[in-house]
Amino acid sequence: MAAVHAGVDFKTMLRSGQFSDLTLVCEGKEFKIHKVVACPQSPVLSAAVSGEFKESQTGVVQIELFDSETVRRMVEYLYTGNYDPNQPPKPPTQNYTVGSIQDVTPAKSTSGPAPKTTSAALPVPVAAASTPDTLIHVRVNAIADYYGIQGLTLLANQKIQQAYQAKWDAKAFLTSAKEALDNTGDKKLHGMMALLAAQHLEELIASPQLADLVGDFAADILRYHAHKLEASKQEQLQIIRQEQVAAQTRQVEVQAQTQAAEAKTGRVIANIGRVVTMMCERQYCRNNACGEDFGCYIEQVGGTDEPSYVLRCSWCRCRH
Ligand SMILES: [Zn+2]
CATH class of the missing domain: 3.30.710.10 (Potassium Channel Kv1.1; Chain A)
Structure with missing residues (x-):
């Protein structure tokens, strides 16, 4: 009812x-x-x-x-x-x-x-x-544009946008874009189609249908431009790879330097430890001719790069 x-x-x-x-x-x-x-x-x-x-x-x-x-x-x-x-x-x-x-x-x-x-x-x-739905909406846009029904042109464009967001189909796009350029004067739809084409250019330049849409000359320009972009991308990737290798090499060098410095510090500390122990334990000079009470001092030998220390008798200066 x-x-x-x-x-x-x-x-x-x-x-x-x-x-x-x-x-x-x-x-x-x-x-x-x-x-x-x-x-x-x-x-x-x-x-x-x-x-x-x-x-x-x-x-x-x-x-x-x-x-x-x-x-x-x-x-x-x-x-x-x-x-x-x-x-x-x-x-x-x-x-x-x-x-x-x-x-x-x-x-x-x-x-x-x-x-x-x-x-x-x-x-x-x-x-x-x-x-395809997108072609249906393009035709609706065309009739709306022809009869001046503004709300319908906008609605058709919304439906076109939604359809391509839900599912991209390069072949259907080229057919719909061709019909849009040929049969409707709606500049908003033309602009939307141009943006979609730019966003999916890599796929479109692989299609022979592209020339039907933009002409042979423009299709060639787009293909050359795409090849140039691809070459530039490969060049950038090569530079990035070289920088990565150089960074890894620097890292290995720094690690080796750090390990060498740690080993050197360990040797100096061990040397000081031995001299100090000897100084505490030694009661007499090992030189039989040295009859004085044992006194001693520590002397630095070797360079400043890796200093070394020895214990000497204060009287006869013999090395212990
Ligand atoms: Zn001595």
Whole structure:
């Protein structure tokens, strides 16, 4: 049972198509919508149905620049503020269209007055199910850019960003970026695509599709630049490795010097210990000709680099 709402339930109006006063026709499908919902959001649609264009008399806008699934997503956004990239079209009912979409015969759709929106047609995707989400969002951005629906261009760009953050696919990116450059004038989307390309340049330059996006000349420049960056990176790595080897060599040298200094200090201390012990224990001079009471002193011999000490008799100066 439908809930009772105070005010207008736009979703129900969209589903039922009741009180529709504007029809979008695309690829043999009719989208029955309401001027009061669509026109405030799209200055282009508003101008088409308000001025002296044929659409203002017929209440029908033919759309040939975009595929019907992209139109469905735009209509869904106009009524709900969001769109589902993969919602399949719903079949028509007997009384009025479900989702306000109705199949019409090609004869009917082409027999009407020439629409304002007729111009060079874009390639229409054959199998929507196999279309990458990012390509779907780029097409939504393109239709939003065309009809001046600013909120929808921003929403499509958010969805593109989220899709690439969730899963990066270089091939899908190149296809989507190519379509973005060719079919939408949204500079924000172009800038976002350029940033994504720069962030994944190493992968992209390996793809022959890159030239389709930026041209052979620019692709060559990017590849040469990438090779230059790689060479510079290798050079930096080589310098870092050489510095590491030099640091290790210095460390070994310092360790050897420290060990030598410790050994020398140990020898000096041992020498002093022996002299002091001898001085304490010795009672007589070892020189038989020295008859005096034993007195002694310590004399430094050897250089200052590694001094050595000896014990000598104070009288005859013989070394003990
Ligand atoms: Zn003596």
